[in-house]
Amino acid sequence: MTQPRILVARAIFPDIAQRLRQHFDVEVNTDDVVWTPAELAARAADKQGVLTTGSERIDAALLAAAPQLRIAANMAVGYNNFDVDAMAAAGVQGTNTPDVLTETTADFGFALLMATARRMAESEHFLRAGLWKKWSYDMFAGGEVHGSTLGIIGMGRIGQGIARRGAHGFGMKVVYHNRSRLSAALEAECKATYVGKEELLATADHVVLVVPYSAASHHTIGAAELALMKPTATLINIARGGIVDDAALAAALREGRIAAAGLDVFEGEPSVHPDLLTVPNVVLTPHIASATVATRRAMATLAADNLIAFFDGRGPLTPVNTPTAQAAAMRALAR
Numbered sequence: 001m002t003q004p005r006i007l008v009a010r011a012i013f014p015d016i017a018q019r020l021r022q023h024f025d026v027e028v029n030t031d032d033v034v035w036t037p038a039e040l041a042a043r044a045a046d047k048q049g050v051l052t053t054g055s056e057r058i059d060a061a062l063l064a065a066a067p068q069l070r071i072a073a074n075m076a077v078g079y080n081n082f083d084v085d086a087m088a089a090a091g092v093q094g095t096n097t098p099d100v101l102t103e104t105t106a107d108f109g110f111a112l113l114m115a116t117a118r119r120m121a122e123s124e125h126f127l128r129a130g131l132w133k134k135w136s137y138d139m140f141a142g143g144e145v146h147g148s149t150l151g152i153i154g155m156g157r158i159g160q161g162i163a164r165r166g167a168h169g170f171g172m173k174v175v176y177h178n179r180s181r182l183s184a185a186l187e188a189e190c191k192a193t194y195v196g197k198e199e200l201l202a203t204a205d206h207v208v209l210v211v212p213y214s215a216a217s218h219h220t221i222g223a224a225e226l227a228l229m230k231p232t233a234t235l236i237n238i239a240r241g242g243i244v245d246d247a248a249l250a251a252a253l254r255e256g257r258i259a260a261a262g263l264d265v266f267e268g269e270p271s272v273h274p275d276l277l278t279v280p281n282v283v284l285t286p287h288i289a290s291a292t293v294a295t296r297r298a299m300a301t302l303a304a305d306n307l308i309a310f311f312d313g314r315g316p317l318t319p320v321n322t323p324t325a326q327a328a329a330m331r332a333l334a335r
């Protein structure tokens with residue numbers, strides 16, 4: 001029996017690619033170039049499965065170009081690079097990598113908050129530039145972290161992890177806003193109080209964004225929302241580019257309308273809005289919130305496990321959509 005053909009659309013840990021080879025006929029993008037949609041479509045044209053990262057879009061055009069494709073396993077918890085409805089209608093399963101990155105990503109969110117509030121990047125640049133000549137009473141004096149108010153927009157697993165760190169580790173008052181309220185038990189565990197978005201923006205000392213990207217969450221924070229924040233507040237985005245209007249944020253930072261921002265994700269990344277590169281009061285990191293060796297291995301392993309379980313007939317482990325049975329059956333027969 002011929003093995004399913006799998007495309008690994010970006011480089012991954014060689015031993016995990018090797019494990020996939022025990023189950024599948026595998027093509028790996030070992031050069032790790034980010035393919036254009038046309039290149040991806042050409043590579044996927046004869047494949048039954050694809051392992052993607054957030055850089056590869058699985059949309060109607062790709063689905064049409066890859067008629068045998070049955071599953072796309074994303075090595076990310078966010079899956080806004082998938083058109084899940086088009087995939088479901090075409091009978092294509094999507095999967096993601098939840099849970100395995102929750103605590104690591106929450107660690108990073110908290111690290112970025114601290115670096116931003118305590119001006120670590122800005123002061124390091126100052127030191128490296130040879131500008132440090134003397135101690136002074138207000139040199140790089142930042143905002144307090146412990147005991148301050150932490151506002152979390154998006155209270156899924158990662159948001160809850162950040163809330164626990166803030167409330168239990170740093171004695172912070174935690175307020176959150178989410179599409180739906182947490183259970184009373186989870187609210188108690190996270191010591192978090194549900195508030196409206198406007199109240200959160202007006203009262204939080206540190207606003208952390210952890211919402212999934214969708215058309216509805218586009219520019220969750222724009223000029224109007226920034227105007228509601230305290231001039232001493234910080235804004236942290238570890239969610240997705242496009243959740244924040246980066247141009248409006250750069251203007252607010254330049255004009256001191258908020259104190260500082262910490263950004264791990266950007267609109268149009270890996271391009272970064274040029275104004276963000278010139279304002280001093282922003283900490284910029286290249287989308288690395290889940291980047292520990294152990295967590296990236298766990299993510300790649302879960303993406304591989306999804307492919308293996310799916311083709312074994314055990315079903316996807318962490319599905320993000322429910323493909324139409326009839327369309328899925330048609331794809332299983334496509335040659």
Ligand code: GLV
Pocket residue numbers: 054075076077078079101290
């Ligand atoms: C990273 O951004 C992810 O969604 O896993």
